[in-house]
Amino acid sequence: SAGRVSTRGLLGSANTNDYIGPMARSPRDIGIVLQAIAGYDMLDPNPVPVSVPNYQEQLGKPLAGLRAGT
Numbered sequence: 001s002a003g004r005v006s007t008r009g010l011l012g013s014a015n016t017n018d019y020i021g022p023m024a025r026s027p028r029d030i031g032i033v034l035q036a037i038a039g040y041d042m043l044d045p046n047p048v049p050v051s052v053p054n055y056q057e058q059l060g061k062p063l064a065g066l067r068a069g070t
Contacts, residue, residue, distance in 0.1 A: 003048030005034075006041035031055035 005020040021035035038052045 003044075003046055004052075005037050006039075006044040007046065008044045009039055027059055030058065031059060 002019060007020055010020060020037070022030045022037070024030045024033060032055075035052065035055050040047055040049045
């Protein structure tokens with residue numbers, strides 16, 4: 001989501017539509033990479049100063065009740 005990973009240094013087409021995020025073979029691998037790259041960057045023009053959750057703790061939990069794309 002916007003602001004979770006810094007876009008500083010990104011050479012994209014439009015700042016409002018460009019986001020950085022991991023691609024991997026498994027949810028576990030995505031959690032590892034996102035844990036490493038997520039976080040506040042005061043040099044990013046669109047920062048979100050919130051703490052980074054432990055994504056790997058969420059693996060294996062039921063998806064019932066979750067909403068995507070809201």
